[in-house]
Amino acid sequence: MAKSFAPLPAVPDHPALEREVLELWEHERTFERVREKNARAPRFSFMDGPITANAPAGVHTGLGRTLKDVFQRYKAMRGFQLRYQNGFDSQGLHVEVQVEKGLGLNSKREIEEYGLAEFARRCRDFVAHFAGIQTAQSKRLGMWMDWDNDYFTFSDTNIEYIWRFLKEVHARGWLYLGHRSTQWCPRCGTSLSKHEQAGDENHAEVEHPSLFVRFPLKEREGESLVVWTTTPWTLPANIAAAVKPDAEYGRRRNGDWVAVEVFLDDAYVELVRGSELVGLTYHGPFDDLPAQAGVEHRVIPWEDVVLDDGTGVVHIAPGCGAEDFELSRVHDLPVLGPIDESGRFVPGYGELEGRTTDAVAEPVIEALRERELLVDAGTIRHRYPVCWRCRTSLVFRVVDDWFIACDEIRQPMLEANETVTWQPPQYKKRIDDWLRNMGDWNISRRRYFGLPLPFYPCECGYLNVIGSRAELERRALSGLDHLEELHRPWIDAVRVRCERCGGEVERIEEVGDAWLDAGIVHFSTLGWQNPEWVPEGNATGAARGLTHADLPDHAYWEQWFPADWVSEARAQIRLWFYSQCFMAVTLDGRQPYRSVLTYENVVDETGREMHKSWGNAIDLNDALDRMGADVMRWLYCEQNPSQELRFGYSLADDVKRRLLTFWNSVSFFVTYANIAGFDPASAAGDAKPLDRWLRERREQLVREATAEYERYWAPGVVAAFEPFVDDLSNWYIRRSRRRFWDGDEAALLALWEALKVALQVIAPVMPFLAEQLWRNLVSADESVFLAGWPDAGEVDDQLLGEVAETRRVVELGRQARSTSGIKLRQPLRRLVVQGARAARSYEDEIRDELRVKRIEFGEVEASELRVKANLPVLGPKLGGALRDVRELLSRGDFEPLEGGRFRVNGYVLEPGEVLVEHVGRDGWAVAVDDGLTVALDTTLDDELRREGRVLDLIHRLNQMRRDAGLELTDRIRIWIPDQDLLAYADQIKRETLATSVELGELRIEKA
């Protein structure tokens, strides 16, 4: 018995069919079987950048997950062996801040009161919870990963590998404790590094006070410097005032000194160079505070004083700003740090003590007013840095932080980046720029649930850096008994012996930057320098019970390092791409990835950022339920990842509508294959030229899509697939209808083969639909993902070019018809085609498609060229001559030149200077596109009109067949009212499967 194909519903129910396919994969262990099939094949090494397990995945995460899965599926279909290890970012600020919020804790003091051990356990449980949710979401999206063997950055194994890196960094002399002014989040109570804060998204529009304040000069009674500040809280810590030495400063009549360039219109009674003010001393605005005791305020020179805002005199508080701090080193100024780590004033600041930087603004302004130091007070809105994690406005504090010096590693990193292929290519330069300008890496954070920095500075001056748990155990003097995992508070209890003096040393309290955690995974997950394979060796510390991930041995690392490919969002250039490069170049001298795909953010359908509060955010689960995963994946894949990706339900509807063309082609095949009892295994029949074309077109699809997959360019895959489906549906099927009605096996076979290859090619992008249709058309019990990849043979470019041109001629012919208002069913006498050489041998097809009786290839004389002056451009060029030129153009008195130019009365008019129109002469409809012109003779005679009526009638009758619910194979009898159309009875019978046509009221009847 012939194979039977399951009929398709009118439209696919994506979410429903996806759930079926998920069950099928589960049931058949499809993913495991793919892995088994490729187990000994060449490797394709992909390293997953860990996603933060601190919330359900959003549609942005969906984009990254999709791209990773698309190219992994492609590589697996090509027969490569993959690792499929998923990673979770599981410690550091991302996690802590969320857990704090959940517990209702509002400060570090409250965390400490809550208890660090319990807090650490809560953090671990929190990660476990969201890792579970993200896993379920990823599976639903179709992502194939080795879900029981994820890596977690908070495993002791990962921590140990970072320790090892830090020990190496220390051995090279790059590690130092820096006394610096640093960006500080008062809510999180920690400094933040430049790379965390660098993105534009880490700034917000904020309103701040804007104050002009007097600093009365001691040497010049009655005269004052005027400074400008937007941070009143820094004034009690003022130390100096800076002026630009070569700028001109002027004294107003009231004694105020400002830079002349800033206030050009003011009147001055005295002018001096900035250098003449240097060395003067002044009364500080808050000299009465105990903290200010003994401070002598003076004017210092500073070349970088800007003269486009402010006053040209800059208030310097070295404890409250980065540049201020640098100046304090140059000029040996004292440093006053007015606030503690929670941003509150410390003792020594009188009534300000204990208050936040925001809260002191009013009392500061009030005090200035009382002392008559306030020239003006207003407000200003400006972009201001906010904490990347909690959005609190940042301040500057001078603190001791741990840094890795990057001068020595910079050049090797730049060279390593030379070996990487970036997609989109312009991002290669972005990371180069980042590397050239990167400052030393601030790696310490004053927090709790993070990488414990293994630094044990001894009173003897020696810095002990522990490189492994084994070393910790060997050198420990106490605290090992309760070491549950390498996290605070347990690690803090361990004291070690100083390597130099033998004294007992404590660990510093700081934890590490989270990008150390993610940067090391090329080593910690692959078993770098690990002598023996350790089963579940990455399920250590906090990761115990969450995964079964092994710690492989060094031989394994050799096989999988460096990664062939990594893919993350563009923002990761200064984060993960940077940290993994830094760590790998340090440890191994090589870049850990060979090629990269980056992508931009997801925005809503109108291009706006998505925000819950704006009501335009889309929940990933909702999208999966309403659109289906395939539609989402398609939407992600079809857009250029170097631009923001638009996402929303009406875009999804558009995707569904376009996918329907493919769906309908499959449905068409199923219908006629079942009628014909078609079996691809035993199909025979004579192949026609169109079948050969379809085969070539299919090869072309494979060749194009393969090239796009190879360069990790999903929009290219979609851009190859869509025109193929259009050719398949609107040319091959359309041109072969009659053969399908006749059950022509060669046609069915050609169509089946084309659909089969199309399913393989698109399976990585929409795995569910492809799998379901594959099971229907090709193999009920074998997945498309086990079918391998179709070969891309040589293609006949000439043949493909001919048909492509033929389709263009037909398309233009349709345009010409629609401009003339003559409907497509009305036969016409004649079509003239100019500029299409390759389409000549397809005369029959063109005639048929456009319903014309004759085609002439040659010059189109039926069209009239109309050229008009483009007045805004040509007016200025020609001036007075314009009138004559317009007159000549309107009379057609011009000479066309090469390249779309025209000569008129001795003037040469360029393409942009004229407006060109091709207008059909009376009785002709003309369409022109890119060197191709077609002209339709639109004259109708009685015979043509009659034929038009016949075709209308046939159309009507077939509609009646459908309305009557007849099967495609049912025969009918027909009655028609028009006597003069009876002459066309044979044609009508043929086109409507009728056995008879008789005169009567219009009706049909099953025969």
Ligand SMILES: [Zn+2]
């Ligand atoms: Zn913060």
Ligand SMILES: [Zn+2]
């Ligand atoms: Zn010591």
